[in-house]
Amino acid sequence: MSPPNRRPNATLPLITLATIILAAAGCFIVQRIAVNPVAVSSTDSVRVKSAVKAHLLDGTTVTYPNGVELVHGMLRGAGRRYDLALRELPSVSVIPLDSVLGMESYSTVIDGGATAGYSILATAGVIVVAAGVAIAAIAIQCAHDPKCFGSCPTFYSDSAGTFRLEAEGFSYSIASLFEARDVDRLRTTARPDGSVRLEVRNEAYETHYLNHLELLEVRHAADEFVLPDARGRSVAVRNLRPATRGVDRAGHDVADLLATADGRVTRTDSALLARADASDFEDHIDMTFPVPRGVDSVALVLRLRNSLLNTVLLYDIVLGDRGARSLDWLGQTTQQVGPALALGQWYAGKMGLRVLVLEGDSAREIAHIRDTGPVAWKDIAVVLPAPHQDSLRLRLSYVADNWRIDRAALGSARIPAVRAWPLAEVIGADDRTDTTALRSLSAPDAQYLVTSPAQRFTAVWRPTPTKSGEARTFLLASQGYYTEWIRQGWLAAPRDTLPFRPSNAVLANAVQRWRVEQDSLEVKFNRTRVPVR
Numbered sequence: 001m002s003p004p005n006r007r008p009n010a011t012l013p014l015i016t017l018a019t020i021i022l023a024a025a026g027c028f029i030v031q032r033i034a035v036n037p038v039a040v041s042s043t044d045s046v047r048v049k050s051a052v053k054a055h056l057l058d059g060t061t062v063t064y065p066n067g068v069e070l071v072h073g074m075l076r077g078a079g080r081r082y083d084l085a086l087r088e089l090p091s092v093s094v095i096p097l098d099s100v101l102g103m104e105s106y107s108t109v110i111d112g113g114a115t116a117g118y119s120i121l122a123t124a125g126v127i128v129v130a131a132g133v134a135i136a137a138i139a140i141q142c143a144h145d146p147k148c149f150g151s152c153p154t155f156y157s158d159s160a161g162t163f164r165l166e167a168e169g170f171s172y173s174i175a176s177l178f179e180a181r182d183v184d185r186l187r188t189t190a191r192p193d194g195s196v197r198l199e200v201r202n203e204a205y206e207t208h209y210l211n212h213l214e215l216l217e218v219r220h221a222a223d224e225f226v227l228p229d230a231r232g233r234s235v236a237v238r239n240l241r242p243a244t245r246g247v248d249r250a251g252h253d254v255a256d257l258l259a260t261a262d263g264r265v266t267r268t269d270s271a272l273l274a275r276a277d278a279s280d281f282e283d284h285i286d287m288t289f290p291v292p293r294g295v296d297s298v299a300l301v302l303r304l305r306n307s308l309l310n311t312v313l314l315y316d317i318v319l320g321d322r323g324a325r326s327l328d329w330l331g332q333t334t335q336q337v338g339p340a341l342a343l344g345q346w347y348a349g350k351m352g353l354r355v356l357v358l359e360g361d362s363a364r365e366i367a368h369i370r371d372t373g374p375v376a377w378k379d380i381a382v383v384l385p386a387p388h389q390d391s392l393r394l395r396l397s398y399v400a401d402n403w404r405i406d407r408a409a410l411g412s413a414r415i416p417a418v419r420a421w422p423l424a425e426v427i428g429a430d431d432r433t434d435t436t437a438l439r440s441l442s443a444p445d446a447q448y449l450v451t452s453p454a455q456r457f458t459a460v461w462r463p464t465p466t467k468s469g470e471a472r473t474f475l476l477a478s479q480g481y482y483t484e485w486i487r488q489g490w491l492a493a494p495r496d497t498l499p500f501r502p503s504n505a506v507l508a509n510a511v512q513r514w515r516v517e518q519d520s521l522e523v524k525f526n527r528t529r530v531p532v533r
Contacts, residue, residue, distance in 0.1 A: 046070045055101045055485070057139060059084055062092060073097040073492075097492070101143045102205055102485030138528050142205060146487035147315055147521055148528035151375045153208050153451070155476060156199045157188035163199060164188075169210075169478035171373030172310065175334035178344065179211065181444070181479040183232035185379045188474065195424075196461045196474055202451040203530045205485040210451065212444040215421040215461040216475040226416065226473035227301065227379040230369045234418045234475060235381040237299045240411035244391070245288040254285060261303045261377075261407040268401035276400050276511045278504040284397040286358065289410035291392050299413035300355065300382040300394060303406040306374045308521055309399070310351070313510040319486065321496040326486065329500045346502040353403060355382050358393035374525075377406065383413050400511055401518075420477075425460040429532075444479050456532040 052064040054075060061082050068077035075095040083089055142148035152170050156163040167184035190196050196215055202208050216234065218226045224236040246255035250269035257264050268283045292298060319326045333339045353369040372378040392410065396403075426437040437457065440447040451457075466472050500506075514521075 045072065053104045054079070054095065055103070056095070056099050057101050057143060058099065060089065062095060070097070075100070097488060100488050100491075101139055102487050103491075104207065104483070104485065138530065142528055143488040145524075146205075146320070146489040147311070147524060148205065148487075149525055149530065150204045150206065150311060150315070150484065151373055152204075152206070152482045153210060153478065153480070154201045154203055154375060155184075155478070156201065157186070158197065158199070159188070165376050166198065167378070167476055167478075168373045168376045169476075170480050170482075171306075172347075172371050173481040174314070174484060175330070175340070176209070176481055177334060177337065177340040179209075179479065179481040181212070181232065181477060183216065183228040183234075184376075184476050184478075185227045186474045186476055190463065190465075194462060194465055196421075196463060198459050198476065199456055200451075200459055201456045201532045202453055203532060205453055205487060205530070206482045207485070208451045208480065208482045210441060210449045210478070210480040211447070212477070212479040213423050213441045213459050214477040215423075215463065216477055217419045217421060217463055217472055218416045218475070219419075219466065219470055219472045220416055222469075222471045224416075224471070225301070225411075226475070227381050228475060229299075229381045229383055230367055232477070234416055235299055235383055235413055236416040237301055237381060237411040237413050239292050240301060240409040241290055241292075242409050243287040243289050246285060246408070247287075248285045249283050255287070258285075258287070258405060258408040263406065265404040265406050267404070270515075273400050273511065273515045276508055276515075278508040281400050281504070281508050281511050282397060283400040284395050285405070285408075286393065286395050287408060289392045289394065291387055291390055291410070292412045295386050295412040297383055297413045298386045298392070298410055300384075301379065301407070301409045301411065302353075302369075302382070303377055303379050304353070304372065305377050305404055306371050307401055307404055307514070308374050308518065308525060309402045309510060309514045310371055311374065311525065312514045312517075312521070313507070314484070315490075316513055317506060317510055318500050319484065320490045320494075322494055322500060326490070326500075330483070330486075333500075343502060350502075350504075350507060351399060351402065354397040356395040356397060357384070358395055363395055371402070381413065383415075386412075399507060401514065419463075421461045421463045423459055424462045427458040427460065429456050448480065453530045454532050 047067070047069050048064075049067045052068050054062045054064075054068075056062065062075075062079040063082070064075075064077050064079050066078065068075050068079070070076070074097060076093065079092040079095065081089040081092050138148070151168050152173065153168065154165060155167045155169065157166050158164075164187070166186050166188060167182075169184070170180045170182045172178070173180045186198075188196065188198070200210070200213075218234050218236065220226055220236050221238070224238045225240065226234060226236050229235050242259035243255050246253065246258050248254050248266065248269065250272050252269060254266050257266055266285065272283060289300075318329060322329070333343065348368070348370065351371055354365055355367040355369065356363040356365050366384055367382040369380060369382070372380075396405070396408075423438060423442055426434045426441065428434045428437070434457065437449050440449045441459070463474075
């Protein structure tokens with residue numbers, strides 16, 4: 001866990017762009033540090049002019065403040081090497097690429113009178129120390145076969161001594177321009193001392209930039225279910241009823257699958273998935289719901305998460321296929337407002353979940369739910385005026401097999417009062433209070449808390465007690481972004497020499513790759529989560 005990273009005057013434009021799109025050991029970080037993954041193929045010769053960090057499989061970190069040359073699978077340049085305790089070791093000039101777990105480039109901008117310095121986080125070493133032989137084996141596996149667990153920050157609550165996954169924050173905010181704010185319903189309740197605590201983990205080969213954490217509280221009637229809508233507003237619903245009819249595009253009856261949140265989920269029909277191509281890669285579910293009487297507003301309540309189709313799109317096609325050329329996409333395209341905006345508009349237009357009202361032979365879109373991530377279930381509501389009829393027909397439309405939907409129900413809805421509780425304390429993995437981290441997470445500003453793989457901390461809030469018999473629900477608001485590490489396996493075998501260009505053909509390619517490898521990928525993805533204890 002590192003001290004705050006300050007990026008002056010950045011928050012507002014990033015939040016604006018985000019609305020269009022859908023994000024143990026530490027030392028010094030200057031007022032601004034931008035970290036961008038670096039890719040290099042073992043068959044290429046590339047001169048990297050920016051400052052570079054290489055995270056090695058032996059747990060050490062090598063920095064190249066003046067850049068490095070990558071020649072036929074070797075890093076060549078004046079490198080400064082650091083051990084697990086961040087003590088400087090003898091300098092190095094040549095490192096084999098096959099000893100590298102991942103690489104990042106970084107640029108430093110000093111703001112005002114800031115102290116010069118940067119994080120020299122021995123990330124791979126921290127991992128080995130934190131989790132021993134098991135994580136060392138995972139690191140080696142992910143270096144050579146890099147389709148490993150990947151997710152933005154994950155949040156856990158302590159349930160009777162067992163950690164329970166609550167949410168994953170700002171999914172797919174993969175660069176600073178895509179910074180986003182997520183709101184997730186929590187199942188956790190206040191502890192006996194009145195506090196609410198979440199353990200925040202970095203369980204992937206990524207660098208996380210956390211800007212803000214806030215606890216939202218809704219006090220409500222005992223028979224109401226509180227959850228966020230697609231814009232992060234809290235919604236209270238009651239009298240939830242399942243669909244009387246639910247049919248997917250292939251004609252399968254899925255009403256029973258969607259009736260309750262029981263882990264039985266929808267999947268795209270295998271024959272439809274096999275036919276997906278650039279001209280047609282969509283699936284949908286048509287549902288009919290009974291409409292509650294005497295209410296002004298209703299809400300469609302969904303419990304869902306993404307499949308790993310998006311992981312195939314990012315890992316295989318955007319990064320893996322291009323090897324060294326992924327540097328241009330990560331270091332340039334995603335850092336420029338114009339190209340990033342175009343990319344975001346394309347992604348938002350194709351991915352996510354569209355909710356449409358069916359009226360006769362026409363369909364009218366009423367909401368778009370952005371991708372939420374493949375790890376944690378998300379409860380989300382779509383609010384609309386109650387129709388003047390006994391039933392409501394809705395369609396969920398999406399790229400084939402991009403979603404796992406566990407529940408769909410309709411009930412009456414209202415917008416409740418919400419109270420926001422500021423973060424009260426941050427406790428590091430060493431069980432000590434971290435006031436610097438608290439300052440950087442207390443407001444959505446230009447200060448960031450930076451975490452690396454295997455790092456964790458506990459966020460603590462102290463809401464006031466409820467009255468006797470009063471029900472309440474907590475929601476987590478998290479804001480930030482993350483950068484993906486470019487692992488050795490992606491660097492060694494590029495398959496495409498052309499720059500990444502978003503298109504229907506790209507999505508169709510991702511769907512077909514996902515269709516072929518989905519079973520093995522799901523197993524591998526879930527067993528390569530980076531341990532934090």
